[in-house]
Amino acid sequence: MTNLEKYNSAFITTFEITEEQLAGLKYQDIEAWDSVGHMGLIAALEDAFDIMMDTDDIIDFNSYEKGKEILSKEEYGVKF
Amino acid sequence: MTFEGILNIPPYSLDRTKKETLLTQRLTELTRLHRANCPEYDAMLKSIGFDESKISNYSEIPFLPVRLFKELELRSVPKEEVVKTMTSSGTTGQAVSKIYLDRVTSSNQQKVLVKIVSSFTGSGRMPMLIIDCPSVIKNRAMFSARGAGILGFSIFGSDRQYALNDDMQLDIETVEKFLEKHSGERILLFGFTFMIWQHFYRELVRLRDETGKTFDLSNGILIHGGGWKKLVSEAVSQEQFKKCLTDVCGLHDVHDYYGMVEQTGSIYMQCECGHLHASIFSDVIIRDPYDFRVLQQGEKGIIQVVSTIPESYPGHSLLTEDEGILLGEDDCPCGRLGKYFTVTGRLQNAEIRGCSDTYAAKF
Numbered sequence: 001m002t003n004l005e006k007y008n009s010a011f012i013t014t015f016e017i018t019e020e021q022l023a024g025l026k027y028q029d030i031e032a033w034d035s036v037g038h039m040g041l042i043a044a045l046e047d048a049f050d051i052m053m054d055t056d057d058i059i060d061f062n063s064y065e066k067g068k069e070i071l072s073k074e075e076y077g078v079k080f
Numbered sequence: 081m082t083f084e085g086i087l088n089i090p091p092y093s094l095d096r097t098k099k100e101t102l103l104t105q106r107l108t109e110l111t112r113l114h115r116a117n118c119p120e121y122d123a124m125l126k127s128i129g130f131d132e133s134k135i136s137n138y139s140e141i142p143f144l145p146v147r148l149f150k151e152l153e154l155r156s157v158p159k160e161e162v163v164k165t166m167t168s169s170g171t172t173g174q175a176v177s178k179i180y181l182d183r184v185t186s187s188n189q190q191k192v193l194v195k196i197v198s199s200f201t202g203s204g205r206m207p208m209l210i211i212d213c214p215s216v217i218k219n220r221a222m223f224s225a226r227g228a229g230i231l232g233f234s235i236f237g238s239d240r241q242y243a244l245n246d247d248m249q250l251d252i253e254t255v256e257k258f259l260e261k262h263s264g265e266r267i268l269l270f271g272f273t274f275m276i277w278q279h280f281y282r283e284l285v286r287l288r289d290e291t292g293k294t295f296d297l298s299n300g301i302l303i304h305g306g307g308w309k310k311l312v313s314e315a316v317s318q319e320q321f322k323k324c325l326t327d328v329c330g331l332h333d334v335h336d337y338y339g340m341v342e343q344t345g346s347i348y349m350q351c352e353c354g355h356l357h358a359s360i361f362s363d364v365i366i367r368d369p370y371d372f373r374v375l376q377q378g379e380k381g382i383i384q385v386v387s388t389i390p391e392s393y394p395g396h397s398l399l400t401e402d403e404g405i406l407l408g409e410d411d412c413p414c415g416r417l418g419k420y421f422t423v424t425g426r427l428q429n430a431e432i433r434g435c436s437d438t439y440a441a442k443f
Contacts, residue, residue, distance in 0.1 A: 028163045028183060035164070035186070036217055039234050046238075052205060055194045055235050059187065 003049075004080050007071070010044040011064065025064040051076045081105060083188055086388060091195050091359035092416035096409055099360055099418060104138045106388045107396055111141055114394035117156035121394040139365055139374055143384050143399040146342050149177035157182045157392045166228050168341045168433055179342055182392040189345030189389055192361045193232050200335060200349055201236060201301060207262040208237025209255065209300075211271030211280045213244045225341040226272065226306075226435040232344065233270045233303065243271075243280065250283040252293075259295060266299050272306035273336070274436035276325075277316065278443070284328045298330030305337040305347070307434025309426060310443070318354065338402075338423055342395045343387040348421075353413050355420035362387040364421055366406045367399070377406045380424060401427045 001009070011022055015032035027033055033041070042058050045051075049071065053061075057070050071078040086106065094102065111132045115122040121144075125132075130142055146168075148154070155162065161182045168177035181189070210230055217227040234240060241258045245251050259267075271280070287293045302325070311321065318336065325331045338356050339347035346362035358364055365374055366381040375381040383404045390396045404423045412420045 035190075035231055039231070039240075043240075052238055055198065055203065055205065058235055059191055059194065062187075 003078050006048045007045070007068065007078075007080070010041060010048050014041045014044050022064050027062040045071070049076065049078050051078070083388070086361065087188075087191055087195065089360055091199050091361065092357065092418055094360050095417050099363070100137065102360065103363060103386065103388065104135070107138045107141055107386055108132050108135065110388070110390065110396040113391060114156045114396070118154055118394050120152055120154055121156070138363075138386060138397075141386070141397045143386075143397045144394065145399045146177065146340070146401065149179060149342060149393075149395070150175040153178065153180075154393050154395075155180045156394055162392070166225065166341050166344065168225055174433075177342060179344075179395065180393050185390060185392040188391075190232060190235065192345040192359075192389055193347065194235060196347060196349060196359050196361070197233070197236060197303070200303075201268065205236055205238040206266050206268040206301075207239045207241075207258070208234070208268040208270060209241055209243050209258060210234075210237075211243050211269060211276050211304075213246045213248055214242045215246045224435075226439075228341060228344060229272070229305065229339075229435060230270065233268075236268055237270075244275070248275070248279050250279060252287070255295065259297075264299070266301065267297065269297070269300050269302040269331070271302075271304055272436040272439065273304050273308060273321070274306070274310050274440040276302075276304055277311055277321065278440075281324055281328060288328060295329045298332065300329075300331050301333040301335070302331055303335050303337060303349075304436075305339055306436030307440075308423075309434065309437040310440030312425065340385070340400065342398055343385055343390065345389050346387040351412060351414040351416060351420070355407055355412055355414070356422060357412065357414075357416050358419045358421075360418065361389065364404070364406070364419060366404060366421070369403075369427070375406070377408060380405050382427065383421075383423065401433075403427055 008019060008022060012019060015030060015037060027038065042053060046053060061067050061070055068080055072080060115125060125142060128142065135141065162180045163183055164181040164186050166179045166181065212230060217231055241254060243250060243255050284295060322334045325334060336350040337347045343362065348356040348358055350356050363386050365384040367384055368375055369382050380403055383400045383402045385400060386397045402423055403425050404421050406419060406421045409419045410417045
């Protein structure tokens with residue numbers, strides 16, 4: 001699986017949504033991405049990429065696009 | 081000053097004068113914001129002829145009794161912008177407070193909690209053992225205070241595990257596996273005071289006495305809150321609570337916190353000296369129960385809480401139903417600046433609340 005596939009798959013499985021819904025998706029746009037869902041998503045991403053995110057990054061992670069930007073940071077080193 | 085600006089100040093770094101300036105400015109702005117957006121709040125302030133442009137200190141801003149949020153739907157944002165409604169803990173049959181959060185307020189609550197707690201635990205996340213049952217956060221449409229507390233603290237946990245099953249029994253096997261997996265690591269434990277006592281501490285004692293099995297939590301840091309009422313009635317003091325936990329599982333880094341759903345995020349953490357501390361994000365004012373004047377250090381009175389966070393509901397200045405004593409300001413031996421205090425109990429005839437106490441009322 002490519003990193004993008006892994007990234008998408010974390011969203012799709014955690015929130016039970018389709019790939020078409022991903023672009024532009026924001027925190028609290030859908031019912032499943034509430035604060036409980038958010039911690040689930042973070043856990044799924046941490047598992048998928050074997051990383052541990054900082055609390056500040058978990059808070060800043062507020063959209064599908066922003067998440068990619070955060071994971072691309074040097075300390076996580078995920079390339080899309 | 082923007083809220084982002086406040087967030088960049090270390091939580092216990094401002095002395096009395098600097099904190100007073102900051103709070104007076106921010107809380108006056110919030111008063112203005114809520115008057116403009118919450119008609120009920122504006123009507124209350126009009127009825128007493130209050131003019132926020134004339135105040136010189138935040139202690140002059142009126143306080144709403146916490147129970148008002150049970151009787152009125154107080155919002156400062158349109159209904160469509162509410163993303164989360166939090167409810168207070170209450171025993172069966174009690175009315176519950178409803179606190180309406182928009183994106184901004186909800187996110188600021190989490191940011192402040194992170195600033196405060198990580199100044200005690202360090203910024204790294206740790207494996208986390210939650211001394212509660214998983215079903216507490218299952219009802220997502222309505223957040224109970226208990227669920228919100230667990231969820232808010234979950235951000236500090238890397239690998240999260242519930243220590244109790246849905247029958248509130250200690251899941252020994254799960255806890256054993258978890259401790260084995262993370263042996264040698266620092267572990268965060270979180271829960272509500274009474275649940276920890278009843279379902280964790282007592283069970284550990286029983287296990288030790290009946291089977292000789294013990295758990296080593298000397299690497300753990302425990303954060304607990306939600307009220308002491310039931311333990312006070314069982315004559316368990318704070319010191320005893322800590323000592324008992326040290327004796328049974330080696331846990332010695334234990335911090336109580338004081339907080340409420342009406343001002344989620346800006347909690348008051350207990351320091352190494354056993355004092356509850358106000359951070360720069362909030363403050364306590366102890367008032368005389370008869371004439372509401374501000375009391376001096378050492379005098380027991382009703383606790384008023386102010387918080388810089390609430391933008392979506394007019395809850396930035398509230399009168400609680402708790403009694404407490406101001407112990408000092410800027411001079412705690414732990415080195416943190418700001419007021420430090422102790423909560424002595426609930427006002428007589430006040431309703432039972434607090435995540436720990438409402439649960440304990442069933443016992």
